[in-house]
Amino acid sequence: xxxxxxxxxxxxxxxxxxxxxxxxxxxxxxxxxxxxxxxxxxxxxxxxxxxxxxxxxxxxxxxxxxxxxxxxxxxxxxxxxxxxxxxxxxxxxxxxxxxxxxxxxxxxxxxxxxxxxxxxxxxxxxxxxxxxxxxxxxxxxxxxxxxxxxxxxxxxxxxxxxxxxxxxxxxxxxxxxxxxxxxxxxxxxxxxxxxxxxxxxxxxxxxxxxxxxxxxxxxxxxxxxxxxxxxxxxxxxxxxxxxxxxxxxxxxxxxxxxxxxxxxxxxxxxxxxxxxxxxxxxxxxxxxxxxxxxxxxxxxxxxxxxxxxxxxxxxxxxxxxxxxxxxxxxxxxxxxxxxxxxxxxxxxxxxxxxxxxxxxxxxxxxxxxxxxxxxxxxxxxxxxxxxxxxxxxxxxxxxxxxxxxxxxxxxxxxxxxxxxxxxxx
RNA sequence: GGGGGGGUUCCCGAGCGGUCAAAGGGAACAGACUGUAAAUCUGUCGGCGAAGCCUUCGGAGGUUCGAAUCCUCCCCCCCCCA
Numbered sequence: 001x002x003x004x005x006x007x008x009x010x011x012x013x014x015x016x017x018x019x020x021x022x023x024x025x026x027x028x029x030x031x032x033x034x035x036x037x038x039x040x041x042x043x044x045x046x047x048x049x050x051x052x053x054x055x056x057x058x059x060x061x062x063x064x065x066x067x068x069x070x071x072x073x074x075x076x077x078x079x080x081x082x083x084x085x086x087x088x089x090x091x092x093x094x095x096x097x098x099x100x101x102x103x104x105x106x107x108x109x110x111x112x113x114x115x116x117x118x119x120x121x122x123x124x125x126x127x128x129x130x131x132x133x134x135x136x137x138x139x140x141x142x143x144x145x146x147x148x149x150x151x152x153x154x155x156x157x158x159x160x161x162x163x164x165x166x167x168x169x170x171x172x173x174x175x176x177x178x179x180x181x182x183x184x185x186x187x188x189x190x191x192x193x194x195x196x197x198x199x200x201x202x203x204x205x206x207x208x209x210x211x212x213x214x215x216x217x218x219x220x221x222x223x224x225x226x227x228x229x230x231x232x233x234x235x236x237x238x239x240x241x242x243x244x245x246x247x248x249x250x251x252x253x254x255x256x257x258x259x260x261x262x263x264x265x266x267x268x269x270x271x272x273x274x275x276x277x278x279x280x281x282x283x284x285x286x287x288x289x290x291x292x293x294x295x296x297x298x299x300x301x302x303x304x305x306x307x308x309x310x311x312x313x314x315x316x317x318x319x320x321x322x323x324x325x326x327x328x329x330x331x332x333x334x335x336x337x338x339x340x341x342x343x344x345x346x347x348x349x350x351x352x353x354x355x356x357x358x359x360x361x362x363x364x365x366x367x368x369x370x371x372x373x374x375x376x377x378x379x380x381x382x383x384x385x386x387x388x389x390x391x392x393x394x395x396x397x398x399x400x401x402x403x404x405x406x407x408x409x410x411x412x413x414x415x416x417x418x419x420x421x422x423x424x425x
Numbered sequence: 426g427g428g429g430g431g432g433u434u435c436c437c438g439a440g441c442g443g444u445c446a447a448a449g450g451g452a453a454c455a456g457a458c459u460g461u462a463a464a465u466c467u468g469u470c471g472g473c474g475a476a477g478c479c480u481u482c483g484g485a486g487g488u489u490c491g492a493a494u495c496c497u498c499c500c501c502c503c504c505c506c507a
Contacts, residue, residue: 235462258461265462298460329461347474355474371454374469378455392474406455 012036015076019225022069022279024201027208027224035195035223039078048073049194049222051083051134051185057112059119060246061275061308062230062239066198067123068277069227073196074128082120083188084113087135088181109133119250122312130192137191138184152216153183153209161205186210189222196223202238230274235264247275253309254335257321260305261329265290265297268304276307329407338402338410339364343418351420353394356383363413365405380406 010018015036020026039046050066052059059067070080086109117131141149158179159165182205189197189210197207207224214221229238232245239246247259263271272278272286289295302322309318327333343362348354360372360381373391375381381388382404383395395401401413 262461265460268462296460297462301460301462325461357474368472369474370472371470373475375455378468380455407461 010076012040015040018072018076019069021072022065022227022277023225024228025204025224025226027211027226031221032196032223039195045128046073046078046195047081047193048078048196048198049081049083049189049192050198051085051188052116053088054084054086054109054112054116054133056241057115057119058241058246058248058250059116060239060241060248061271062200062232062246064123064249065227065230065274066200067120069198069225071124074125079128079130080124081130081132081192081194082116082124083192084109084116084131084133085185085188086113086133087138088184109135119248122249132192134184134188134191137187149183149187149213150180152213153186155179157212158182158209182206182209183213186213190214190217190219193219194222195220196225198225198227200229201226202229228274231267231270233259233263235267247308249312253313253317253321254324256309256312257305257318257325258329260308261301261325263301265301268297268300271304271308276304276311332407334402335410338412340412340414340417343413344421345418346421348420351415351418352396352398354397356381356388356393356395357391359395359397359413360403360405363403363411365403365409365411375405 012033016029016033019032020029026032035046038044048070050070052063070082074080086106113131113133117126120129120131159168161182164179185206186209188194190213194210194214197210199207204224204226207222207226211221211224231237232239232243233247234243234245237243237245241248247256251259260271268290269283269287273283278286286300289300290297305325306315306318306322309321324336328335341362341364343359345354345358345362348358356376357369357372360366360375361369366372366375372381376388376391376393379387379389382402383393384402385404397413397415397418399415403411403413
């Protein structure tokens, strides 16, 4: 994973060309070139920042776009500074207005940070990475410091942000601390003296505030590099953990493979481009093949899924994931690993005639007896491969049983993992 | 500080004394069809061994044979005026 710096071989102009690949917008390119030239001249690597929200510590394909760019910087000899927004996380994110998010405890934040690092280093070189939590500086600020920070920006400028502007226009509430978020993110850049900040296009405003704040603190302003946003597996909304439409880079190979197979056809080129990192002629070839009547889009998607698994594991895992996928979903076979939960049943006396409904619940395949009944009525339950049609069906637990709910949920009921409990007296 | 409008099941949103476990839509889940694609169709979508019963409509009380619906107090949100 570790790559030696190539900055000795590449001159600033060449670096710039590489760094601007796949970038939607860079503010400003000429300043970036100047910074690169100086870095080269003074042999002082640039500090390249990207921030992450600590509330959802699973990095996904969307994050990977930025991470790959960070890695490019590293390969050119620069330093990456990853900011984990623990302080903002402990306050609670105001942008999700519907539910007040539970504030994270310090311990949770620390654990999340650890998870982040592990996942981060699947792509980024740890030797050239600083991971910083912004509580490091925010927790040290006094109210006077906060007022000082607030005094360096104006309401009018904050209200330029389109969502604030819209809410203001529509007379919807904006709480004061929300206005602070861009300032806080921007101050991170001041605190770590960022030369470059990476962000998705929707981060444009916040990143630019960083630039302005740096000027206000008499620091050379950072370059803002905006990267494209990848849509989630639903093909519509931006990939994010909270929407549940994400493919995590630390997920098991079969999950990555399976989730990829569920994306709509229309997203295939985008995933090749932003997920795999394909470009130019190869990407054009993918588009052509998708158009071609000869080609079944499914096969293109299989290739995509294999490549994504290969990226985060290896080709062997990719092949294994594909085989398993074919077996489970195309041939309706069984996955490699089937959970064997310990099962505790109440009110069942005879092991040789256990009612199926509570058994499914105890095995963790359904949430309630009602759900079990529903699935049976809808033909979604199988025992040893046989569809169960009778809600009153009973099974013998004297030997292992294979339970299946829907297409994806499997569990094995093993006799020695089953306990019959007395009904509560 | 004054006036007005709201808080309904995962989300949006109807209901405004019994026929309400609560319309409609979305999401989700299952089934059919498939390529775990899209589109479509069907069904389900609080809990209970399912009969009926229990818990749900911001919170606590109250009126009533009966309350999501009426009253009182409280909490929260939004708008207008100051």
